[in-house]
Amino acid sequence: MKKWFDTDTFREILDSILRNRSRSLLTGFGVFWGVFMLMLLTGGGQGLKQILMNEFDGFAQNTCIVFADQTSKPYKGFKKGRSWNMNYADLDRLRNLVPELETITPVVSLWGKSVSRNDNTSSSAVVKGARADYANIETPRMMYGRYLNDSDNAQERKVCVLGKKVYDELFPEGGDPCGQRIRIDGSYYSVIGVDWKESGGININGRASDAVTIPINQARKVYNLGDRVYMLCFTAKEGITMNDIIPRVREVIARAHYVDPTDEQAMFLLNTQLIFGIVDNLFKGINFLIWLIGLGTLLAGVIGVSNIMMVSVKERTTEIGIRRAIGATPRQILGQIISESTVLTLVAGMMGIVFSVLILYGVELAMTQDGILKAPFQVPFATAVLAASLLAVLGVVAGLMPATRAMQIKPVDAMRDE
């Protein structure tokens, strides 16, 4: 019994494909283009998503931010339009009454502060008062030194962490600035670290690179902020959906301040999970379209292969008839046509995969800055393997119809077609 895959069979297949080079090339191009587009778009979509996600970089994805504003609904005898503030007791209330919360941290921003090191170097910055656990909300990327810690806050130390832009302006010569002093509004602070984070599209109270972060207790003391909490950030524990606990957060804070818990304006709440959800859904849609288009193109290519194989079978009626007359079984003819279409599809498709991988590699090279890749564009290996096996299946399917046609050719047809 003949083996299914020996060199002879392969030579026969190769012979037939190479005999009509230009036609094989054009036919294969349809499949090539389909796979190429599919892979390229998949990789591109994934890279774009990552680039967009980079905008949110350093933000805990389940963060929620709360501000107090004027009330818009009357409540418990108070008229609407009343101003109110959150205070530090709210932190304890939330901690006790909403155990699903992970980090609860206050932050205050003081805008347009002038920061200087000596007479020559100065910079305009946002002074942020924060606690050590603010790092859980907006993750710093420390270049020099360290971030604030609990002792800094407890002991009201006069220390600060510089944003990248502020650092660049104050220390144009570069180098580790830790231990040096800078002046903000007449007070001197020693630098304990530099946050290299380049914030993207999402910022809480100004860009991280424009900020000088000091312990919040120090800020309260220096700027006389008292017990007032300007902004409250919190994250939910793992596995908790923020939307599920937000009503209880509102309830807890509102009750303490005689504010209507349903008053959305009085307590402005920004839920980043919602934004991430939107982006996620957007890219799910884009992905769906990519696969629709890619698979559609691929399918068109495969139908092209099937069509051309059909023509080729018709053209080769005599040849197939001769083969049958000298002892080829219909099964052998079937095998040959299906193998031809599979090889054609696979080779063209593999070239599509390789070509798209090369292009995506080039894109990745172009997107790399200082040796750091901004976003991965390359298709995952598993996707490529999936595409390759899909191609094999499609190749067989494309060969089926022409092969059945070829099988119906009788040996006598070889003599008739003269």
Next chain:
Amino acid sequence: MALIELKDINKTYNNGQPLHVLKGINLSIERGEFVSIMGASGSGKSTLLNILGILDNYDTGTYHLDGKLIKDLTEKQAADYRNRMIGFVFQSFNLISFKTALENVELPLYYQGVPRRKRQEMAMEYLEKMGLTPWATHFPNEMSGGQKQRVAIARALITKPQIILADEPTGALDSKTSVEVMQLLKQLNQQDGITIIVVTHEGGVANETDKIIHIKDGIIGEIEENTRHTAWGGTIIK
């Protein structure tokens, strides 16, 4: 029993209007005979040859080939019989144009599953027999008609068949090469004892054979013994 035994073979083509081509053919051909089937075009001689070569089915009657009843065979069985029992030589040579002489000759063995090296050895041997060794790597369109037909004969012989069926083997050849090809067939018949059946409408070609079977309007007419090769004046005239 004779090598080929036909009893009351009927064949009708049903392409639109039914066409009764063979109307009760009775024929037996012994092992080692060299016969020709003669008839005008439309007489049914090609259909008869197709049935003999298991290329076509018949409607009623029986056909025994080497004692086996050839009826309702599966495609695979038919292919196997064709491959092992019968060698075909066609008027238009029917070589595969994109294969060399050597590849054409070895093709039947490929379908038998003979290993490549063995196949090539045997193909070379048969090409040598045909005097075509220098042409082994040439493609059919680089050869003359006589050479092509000899390649086709080598291809028919390589499976060591018991019967060679030749359908107008000289139809596309000039008279000189026609004589050569017929001499070759005669030689194969006499030296190797292969049964050879030639279909032709040329008297000169038929005269080279030992027995001439005349077929007319789907029935067998005269069966002429021609061991002395005196019919039709004895030469191939074109």
